[in-house]
Amino acid sequence: MQENFTIEFSHVTKTFGTHTVLDGLDFKIHEGKITTLLGFSGAGKSTILKHILGIYHPTDGHVKVLGHELVNMKEKEIRQFRTNFGMSFQYSALFDSMTNFENVAFPLREFTKLNEEEIRDKVLSLMEQVGLEEHAFYKLPSEISGGMRKRVGLARALALEPKIMLYDEPTTGLDPITTHMVDNLIMSTHKRNAHIPMTSVIISHDIAATLRISDYVAFLEKGRVVEHSSVEEFKKSKNPIIQRFLELSR
Ligand SMILES: Nc1ncnc2c1ncn2[C@@H]1O[C@H](COP(=O)(O)OP(=O)(O)OP(=O)(O)O)[C@@H](O)[C@H]1O
Numbered sequence: 001m002q003e004n005f006t007i008e009f010s011h012v013t014k015t016f017g018t019h020t021v022l023d024g025l026d027f028k029i030h031e032g033k034i035t036t037l038l039g040f041s042g043a044g045k046s047t048i049l050k051h052i053l054g055i056y057h058p059t060d061g062h063v064k065v066l067g068h069e070l071v072n073m074k075e076k077e078i079r080q081f082r083t084n085f086g087m088s089f090q091y092s093a094l095f096d097s098m099t100n101f102e103n104v105a106f107p108l109r110e111f112t113k114l115n116e117e118e119i120r121d122k123v124l125s126l127m128e129q130v131g132l133e134e135h136a137f138y139k140l141p142s143e144i145s146g147g148m149r150k151r152v153g154l155a156r157a158l159a160l161e162p163k164i165m166l167y168d169e170p171t172t173g174l175d176p177i178t179t180h181m182v183d184n185l186i187m188s189t190h191k192r193n194a195h196i197p198m199t200s201v202i203i204s205h206d207i208a209a210t211l212r213i214s215d216y217v218a219f220l221e222k223g224r225v226v227e228h229s230s231v232e233e234f235k236k237s238k239n240p241i242i243q244r245f246l247e248l249s250r
C-alpha cells in the first residue's frame with residue numbers, strides 16, 4: 001500500500017541565536033492517522049507545531065504541509081492556508097465575551113459565506129458532534145465547566161472541516177475523568193472525519209493515553225526524532241530513554 005504524508009520535515013534545523021532547537025530533523029506525518037509527539041520539556045515539540053502552522057520558518061531545511069512550503073507564501077495566503085488546520089490548546093482559548101454558540105460560529109463568519117440559517121445549522125451539528133449539551137449553547141465560556149469548554153474549543157476548531165487537527169497538550173491540567181473524556185473525544189473526532197481524511201497530531205506528556213489513542217508515536221530528543229513507529233513497535237523500543245518513559249507510565 002502506498003503511504004501518504006500530510007506533513008514532511010526534511011533536514012530541518014531551527015536555531016534561536018546560538019541555541020539549536022531542531023537539529024537536522026527528518027519527520028513525516030502519515031495522512032489520516034493519529035500521531036503523537038513525545039519528548040522532554042524543551043525538546044522542541046511546540047516548535048514543531050509552530051513550523052507546521054507557518055508561525056516559525058526553518059533556519060535550514062524544508063517543511064511541506066499538504067504539498068506546500070509555507071515559507072514561500074505571503075501573509076494573506078498563509079492566513080487562508082491555515083483554514084486547513086484546527087488547533088486545540090491546553091487552555092481552550094475561547095473568546096470570553098462571546099457565547100459558546102458565537103465562539104463556534106466565529107470561523108464560519110470569518111471564512112465562509114454561509115447565511116445565518118446555514119451557520120446556525122452548522123454550529124448545532126458541531127455542538128452535537130462534540131457532545132455539548134443544549135443548555136450550554138448560549139452561555140459564556142466562564143459559565144460552563146472546563147470539560148465543556150474543551151468541547152466548545154474542539155467544535156470551533158472543527159468548524160471549517162480541517163484536514164489537520166493539532167493538539168498541544170490537550171489534557172494537561174485536567175482531572176482524570178475529564179482527561180479520559182477529552183482523549184475519547186479526540187479519537188471519535190478523528191474517526192468521524194476519516195472521509196476528509198483528517199490527520200491528527202497530538203503533543204502529550206500522557207504516555208498511557210498516547211498508547212491508547214494513537215496510530216503512530218514519535219519521540220523527540222535533542223532536536224531530532226529518535227524513534228517513530230506504530231504504537232506496537234514503540235512499546236518494544238530498545239531506546240533506554242523511551243524504556244524509562246514507558247516504565248514511569250505504568
Ligand atoms: N521564539 C523563541 N525564541 C527563543 N527560544 C525559543 C523560541 N521558541 C522556542 N524556543 C526555545 O526552544 C526550545 C524548545 O521549546 P518548545 O516550546 O518547542 O519545547 P516543548 O518540547 O514544547 O516543551 P514543553 O513540553 O515544556 O512544552 C526551548 O528551549 C525554548 O526556550
Ligand SMILES: [Mg+2]
Nearest residue numbers: 045046047203
Ligand atoms: Mg510545548
